[in-house]
Amino acid sequence: MAAVTPSIGGVDVLRRNNVVVTGNETGPAVLLAHGFGCDQNLWRRIVPDLAERCRVVLFDHTGCGRSDVSAWSAERYSGLDGYADDVLEICSALDLRDVVLVGHSVSAMIAVLAANREPERFAQLVLLTPSPCYVDDDDYRGGFSREDVDELLAALESNYLGWSAAMAPVIVDNPDRPELAEELKNSFCRTDPAIARVFARATFLSDNRTDLARVTVPTLVIQCAVDAIAPPEVGQYTHEQIAGSELVTLNATGHCPQLSAPEITAKAILEFVDTR
């Protein structure tokens, strides 16, 4: 069930999630949802290719990047439903239709939740390096244990990467003075460590395996040949659970092919968009 939220207006949604629209206005709407650990900057290497033919919509999840951090609450964002609500609110605010929703990493499952809630809104889903469940469970191999997730939280705790408590109030308290954030743009993907912690738990402790079978929107699963976070078996599992889905395995290493192999990633997405 979705988190209960006060309804907010469209302009507020666009500001809350730092929504950026670019590319070919007459093309299909492609909404890019970044994963845990970064912000919309993660898409920068494939945006030019997509923008030639598509209307590309970028945003930062609430609490990440340059979203309105004051809109974040542990209550709403401790599960993936709150993020899926945001995605649907962005679609509604921009009145997007026949959307191609591309979700990377944890956002692949956020995309699944959003598409299951309003299937009529979406034309296609692209799940980039998805995992419906990171923690091993009986016969299912997600690749991680609870202890591993705790270890990740400890690593987050000791690495604030570009975040300093002294700067936080400056960014948080001055949403109307973007130049303050501008000075800090040298460090991408800054996230308040307290927020990152909640997002990490939501990401790595969620189990969305049963949501896969409910997907009715045409879906493409893209995985990397070598990926420590979402290994090929997990991509295969995701593909098998979504009836009629396609699976593309990129000859790439790592969890972020949109950075490490941008050309083939963009190509895979565009070829799928062409099948509409």
Next chain:
Amino acid sequence: MTWDSGTFAALLEDSAEDLYDNAPCGYVSTLLDGTIAKINATLLAWLGYDRDELVGRRRFPELLTVGGRMYYETHFAPLLQMQGEIGGVALEVRTADGTRLPVLLTSTVKNGPGGEAQLIRTTVFDARDRRAYEEELLRARQQAERERDKAQQLARTLQQTLLPPALPVIPGVQVEARYHPASLDQVGGDFYDVFPLGGDTWGFFLGDVSGKGVDAAVVTSLTRYTLRAAAINNPDPVSVLKNLNTVLNHAKSRLCTVIYGCIRPAGDGATVTLATGGHTPPLLLRADGTAELVELPGGQLVGVLPDARVVTTELRLTPGDVLLCYTDGLTEARVDGAVRYSEEELRDDLAGLAPATAVSVIAAAGRLLAGFGDGVEDDTALLAFGVEPLGAISPVS
């Protein structure tokens, strides 16, 4: 002996290769996919591997702990690819015998002549001492956070004992109150209460003890129980406040400002008798849209003089009228740096609510407080009485 450059060279017997291999830090160069291409002797010794076991065979991220690798793949690697460098990241590597070694990693991307990324160069520093020190700091911080939670819990509990758990139902009169603490760490010095006096009369008070914290809470508690006890003895507002003045003078501790009043529903409205000792004037919002501050000039602070002057007034609430008592946390909030809000601005800002209800007025005052944010420096107590506007459906009481 003179120290020329030749002497240095002979003494140090240094070469770039020796400097690389036996540097006081680990060096590792990897392909873009993380495959180890070159690694120095220092790092091999730390890890307990032979060169052949690693070069061309293993990816550097595989040497990290699993949780550390999750961090590496979701944070380190994307940032490195976007920025071309990343520094001072604290992770742990697993040595050949399974021991964890805390390290600090700094990486840069080496570009080819055409600007294309070719290699990742990483320095690895032994961070055992630093990590132990950081863990100490972390433990101290967590301890401090726990203590703070406890203090806040205590302050909250104490605060609750100073406020009525529920407001009584007064026939034909809507009562609404709110307490807005300026700090979660300290008990505030504001208080209010509404209680039956028997017959068709209810007593109420709202006030502010100077200062905050435990000392103020003691006086707040004394004040609240003195007012309740004095009102049962003789509900006349002047008598009640004189009683309080005597008690606070004996206590010789703190002073306070207070409004004490009685409210009696009658006909289609209610009659209110107000007495005040030096408190900010209550706001009377009339159904016709007029708004006035109920000035009670001449009332003196309670607890200072042996025989403080108390002044009273009587007013009538008719349908759609609301009387709002408040403490100066609201009217002395900073609205713009040095500029403070005022009673007059409060009057003008709330006048537009007419015909108002107690609930709508408290909600509007709450929005004002929320809007002031950190500008609210003191606690605020709000207490409102309203007579339902004509035509509104009254709850059966």
